[in-house]
Structures are given as C-alpha cells and as structure tokens.
Amino acid sequence: MINKLLKLALVLLLITTSCSKDDSLNEQTITIDEAYKLPLSAQEVKNSIDNAIETKGSFDWSESSSHMLWSASVHGQNVLTIGFGNSKNDFDRTKSRNQASLQKQLLDIIFKYEGQDIENVLINADEYLNIIDVVVKKQETIIALRKSKFIRYIEPGDFKYFSVGNNLERSDSSSTSSGCGFDGTTLNAVDYTTVTPNAKAPWTFYQHNITNAWNYSTGSGITIGIVDTGTSSSQTLLGSSFNDGFSSGRSIQKYGVYVDSIWPWSTGTDGSADKCGHGTSMASVAAAPRNDNGFPVGVAYNANLITYRAASNVVVDGYHEQNGVKNAFTALGNTNSVKIISMSMGHIFSVGKISDGIKYAYSKGKLIFCAGGTSTSFTTFVGVIFPASMAEAVAVTGVKEGASYQKCDVCHTGSKIDFTVVMQRSGSGNTVPVNGYYNNENDYVGGSSVATATTAGIAALVWSKNPTWTRDQVLTKMRQSATFYPNKHPEFGYGNINALLAVQ
Known part of the structure; x- marks a missing residue:
C-alpha cells in the first residue's frame, strides 16, 4: 500500500514538474532567430503576397510565417485582427457559448507577452462577431497566439497593400484611378431608349430583357442593401425624388460606417454622403x-x-475601410427587411473580418452579390477577387455586347463567376448610362461594378414577383433563365440572365 502511495506521489510530482517545465519551455521556445528579428520591408511583404497569388491563385495570411505576419503588422501601426472561436465556423458572438472566456484567454496571452494593460492593447471587440482588434508589437506574442486552438485567424489589421511602393491600383469602372468621379457626361442617343413617362432605359437593359420583365415585376416590396462609398446628397433622384412618377410607396435610407482617419482607434464616421461617386452610380443602376x-x-x-458608406473608394484597403465593410454587412444582416445585398468593391485577397461579416449576413438569409473584379494594370493577374470568391457570395462580371462571350476590357473572369451582364458596347466601348453625382446630370459606369448592381436589381424583380420564396429559390430561378444553364462556363458561370424568363 505504501509503495502504491509512493508511486502515485511520484507520478503526481512528475506531472507537476512536467507541466511547469512545459510552461517554462513555452516561453523559452519563443526565441527569435537573429535572421528574423528585423521585419521584412513592406515591399518584401507585398512581393510574397503577389508570388502566392501568381503561383497558387490566392493568398491567405494563415499560410504565411509568423515573421511575415509580424512584419506586415509593423507596417500597419502594429494592429492585428484576431478571429477566435471554438471552431472555424464559430464566428457569431451571439451563438458562441463561451465567447467572453475565449476573448479573455487571448487577451491574457497578449498581456503576458506585451506587458501592456488591456486598455492599451484592445482597440475594438466586435458586438456581433468573434473578432477583436489589438495592438501587438512583439513577434513572440503572435507566435504564442497562433498556438491557441481558439484562434480562427490572425491578420494584420492595417497593412495597406495597395499603397506599397506607391503602386496604387484602385480602378473599378470609373474614369479615375480610384473608381471615383464626379463629372457628368452627355449620353449618346443610341445608348438608351426613352420609355414612359420620360425616362431613359439603358441599352444594356434590352440585352437582359429587363424592360419586358417590368410587365411582371418592378421590385416593389423588396429592399436592396448597397455596400459602397455612400450616396450623393446632391442627387435628389436618390433622395427627395426617390418616389416620383412610376416609382412610389418605397423608401431610401442612408448610413455611414466609414471612419476617415489614419488612426485605428478613431470612431467618428464621416457620414452617409458619397464622397467618391461610385456608390451613387451603383444605387442608380439598381x-x-x-x-x-x-x-x-x-x-x-x-x-x-x-x-x-463603408469605404472611401472601391478597394477596401486598410483598417477603417475593412472595418466599415464588416460593419455594413452585420448591420444589413440584422435588418429584417433587407433581402439582397450588393457590393461592387473588394480586395485581391481575403480579409478575415469582412469574411465574417458576409457569413453573418448570409446566415440571416441574405442574397449577396459581389463584383468579380475590375482592373487596368498590375492586378490583372488576379482572377475573381475577394469577397466575390467566397462561397456565400454570388460573383458577377461584365461582358461585351455581341453573340460571342468576351469579357469587358477591364473585367476579371474565372471559375467562381456565377453570372455576367452585358455592359460594354462592341463599337463605341460605351458602358451603362446612370444618374450623375449631381442633379440634372448623366454619367456612364462599367466594369464588374455595374454588372453586380444590375444583377442585384434583377434579383429584386424576381423576389418581388415571388415574395414568399427563399434566397435559394430566387437564385435557382435566375440560373435557370441564364444562357449556359444547366451547365456552367469555366470563365462566365451561367452567363447572361434573361430577366423576363426569371420573372415568368
């Protein structure tokens, strides 16, 4: 009996000693080799990202080294975004059984290695998602955090990829390099048809049988959410004259969640008004x-x-733009009246917090359309951009007028595209007429941006005609009306939607 007790005591002692050694070793093993004590340059980080996209077709921070992750955070004010949970799909804070405990454990790790009080570390804890934004300066902290089984992802929260080397690619369907533009233009008479009572129906509507579909549905009773750069306060057709003529009994609401500041801890938004022009165009075409x-x-x-208004322009780069998009999706997800969400912005690789926001909205039954990508120069090597590349998103791109399928001059294509919209004329190259940023002005807009907003509008026609349908039923009907159904083209998905067939 004594021998058994001695053996048991010895075992307990060994276990205790082993645990102590493990704890000690955990700290000792987080030693940084001399070669990795200095961060990579921002250009080196970007080059590594580009190489991954070119060789594998995508990039994810989870596949990068802790040294690269730390380097990127150093070049982004040391901000990290941490997605946590009990599993990779445990993103909804309201459904997570122990989210407060998990968050505390992670903050304890940060405190242990950073030696900073939580108020100096925690920038934000999302109200609806298992996400925290923190300031982390030590590479050792990142290594320790990545060992936790409760980490879904760790990403640099403010690394501005598109600003590196002043190689700023922000084009997406407008005349300027940021997708932004305020100047109106005179429309070519062949690019529209006048319909009663005296409105211009864009030429592209006839490519998709939209004007005939109006005999069955005009979108009444359906709410579309648009995540973009906001809506112009100088365009009354998207304001006080939103209900006018054949348009009646509906509403337009405008919100702003974008914080125009270089400091991540700033919280004051700059309002709902569009300061770019892109969002106004998307609202107009929809x-x-x-x-x-x-x-x-x-x-x-x-x-x-x-x-x-979720971002300043079409490329969601940096902390406040990505945070704004995430907040817009969670807000729209929580708005019961919203059926459809359209976003004609994106990034060339995935962003965890935006992904969580989209998954949250999707879990609420929203039908989400995202632009497949539009670019003119160095990002043309990218296929379908994020978040259109997500399974929860319906990816849309633009094609040229004509019997044969040709992508628009600046549009991305790929296997993840679901639908296409004819938005570029074969002869003139003109795109889609829309209302201008200012009253009494017209404009043109193109790329995968206008294709996405057009498709969201078609979805509203279908859902309005069938108000009891689910998201999947609406999407199935749209697919059935498209050119290639039941097959899927490797570059153009199901192809062009026939809106008339979709509402019949």
Whole structure:
C-alpha cells in the first residue's frame, strides 16, 4: 500500500514538474532567430503576397510565417485582427457559448507577452462577431497566439497593400484611378431608349430583357442593401425624388460606417454622403426612379434601398475601410427587411473580418452579390477577387455586347463567376448610362461594378414577383433563365440572365 502511495506521489510530482517545465519551455521556445528579428520591408511583404497569388491563385495570411505576419503588422501601426472561436465556423458572438472566456484567454496571452494593460492593447471587440482588434508589437506574442486552438485567424489589421511602393491600383469602372468621379457626361442617343413617362432605359437593359420583365415585376416590396462609398446628397433622384412618377410607396435610407482617419482607434464616421461617386452610380443602376425627368431608370425602380458608406473608394484597403465593410454587412444582416445585398468593391485577397461579416449576413438569409473584379494594370493577374470568391457570395462580371462571350476590357473572369451582364458596347466601348453625382446630370459606369448592381436589381424583380420564396429559390430561378444553364462556363458561370424568363 505504501509503495502504491509512493508511486502515485511520484507520478503526481512528475506531472507537476512536467507541466511547469512545459510552461517554462513555452516561453523559452519563443526565441527569435537573429535572421528574423528585423521585419521584412513592406515591399518584401507585398512581393510574397503577389508570388502566392501568381503561383497558387490566392493568398491567405494563415499560410504565411509568423515573421511575415509580424512584419506586415509593423507596417500597419502594429494592429492585428484576431478571429477566435471554438471552431472555424464559430464566428457569431451571439451563438458562441463561451465567447467572453475565449476573448479573455487571448487577451491574457497578449498581456503576458506585451506587458501592456488591456486598455492599451484592445482597440475594438466586435458586438456581433468573434473578432477583436489589438495592438501587438512583439513577434513572440503572435507566435504564442497562433498556438491557441481558439484562434480562427490572425491578420494584420492595417497593412495597406495597395499603397506599397506607391503602386496604387484602385480602378473599378470609373474614369479615375480610384473608381471615383464626379463629372457628368452627355449620353449618346443610341445608348438608351426613352420609355414612359420620360425616362431613359439603358441599352444594356434590352440585352437582359429587363424592360419586358417590368410587365411582371418592378421590385416593389423588396429592399436592396448597397455596400459602397455612400450616396450623393446632391442627387435628389436618390433622395427627395426617390418616389416620383412610376416609382412610389418605397423608401431610401442612408448610413455611414466609414471612419476617415489614419488612426485605428478613431470612431467618428464621416457620414452617409458619397464622397467618391461610385456608390451613387451603383444605387442608380439598381433602383433609380422611373419618372418624367428624362434621366436613366434603375433595374428595380420600385425597390427600397438602404445604402452604406463603408469605404472611401472601391478597394477596401486598410483598417477603417475593412472595418466599415464588416460593419455594413452585420448591420444589413440584422435588418429584417433587407433581402439582397450588393457590393461592387473588394480586395485581391481575403480579409478575415469582412469574411465574417458576409457569413453573418448570409446566415440571416441574405442574397449577396459581389463584383468579380475590375482592373487596368498590375492586378490583372488576379482572377475573381475577394469577397466575390467566397462561397456565400454570388460573383458577377461584365461582358461585351455581341453573340460571342468576351469579357469587358477591364473585367476579371474565372471559375467562381456565377453570372455576367452585358455592359460594354462592341463599337463605341460605351458602358451603362446612370444618374450623375449631381442633379440634372448623366454619367456612364462599367466594369464588374455595374454588372453586380444590375444583377442585384434583377434579383429584386424576381423576389418581388415571388415574395414568399427563399434566397435559394430566387437564385435557382435566375440560373435557370441564364444562357449556359444547366451547365456552367469555366470563365462566365451561367452567363447572361434573361430577366423576363426569371420573372415568368
């Protein structure tokens, strides 16, 4: 009996000693080799990202070394975004059984290695998602965090990829390099048809049988959420005249979640008004009113709109733009009236917090359309961009007018594309007429951006015609009306949607 007790005591002692040694070793093993004590340059980080995209077709921070992750965070004000949970799909804070405990454990690790009080570390803890944004300066802290089984992802929260080397690629369907533009233009008469009571139906609507579909549905009762750069306060057709002519009994709501600051801890937004022009164009093509003012009408001219200013331009780069998009998706996810969400912005690789926001909205039954990608120069090696590349998103791109399928001059294609929209004329190269940023002005807009907003409008027509349908039923009907159904083209998905067939 004594021998048994002695053996048991010895075992317990060994276990205790082993645990102590493990704890000690854990700290000792996080030693940084001399070769990795200095961070990579921002250009070296970007080159590594580009190499991954070119060789594998995608990039994910989870596949990068702790040294590269730390280096990127150093070049982004030491901000890290941490997605945590009990599993990779445990993103919803309201459904996570022990989210507070998990968050505390991670903050304890940060405190242990950083030696900073939590108030000096924690920038934000998301209200709806298992996400925290923190300031971490030591590479050892990142290594320790990555060992936790409760980490879903760790990403640099403010590394501005597109600003590296002043190689700023922000084009997406507008005349300027940021997708932004305020100047109106005179429309070519062949690019629209005047319909009663005196509205301009863009030429592309006839490519998709949208005007005939209006005999069955105009989008009434359906709310589209648009995540973009906001809506112009100088365009009354998307304001006080939103209900006018054939457009009636609907509403437009405008919100701003973008913080215009270089400091991650800043919280004051710059309002709902568009300061770019891109968001105004997207709102116009989706749901501009049909009246007698002589300006372009939207696809679903009786649908409701909720627009969010979530970023300053079309490439969601940096902390506040990515945070704004995430916040817009969670807010729209929590808005019961919203059926459809359209986003004509993106990034060339995945962003964890945006992914979580989209998954959250998707879990609420929203039908989400995202732009497949538009670029003119050095990002043309990228296929379908993020978040259109996500399974929860319906990816859309633009093609040229004509019987044979040709992508638009600046549009991305790939196996993840679901639908296409004809948005570039074969002769003139003109794109889609929309309302301008200012009253009494017209404009053109193109790329995968306008293709996405057009498709969201068609979805509103289908859902309005069948108000009891689910998201999947609406999407199935749209697929069945498209050119290549039941097959899927390797570059163009199901192809062009026939809106008339989709609402019949």
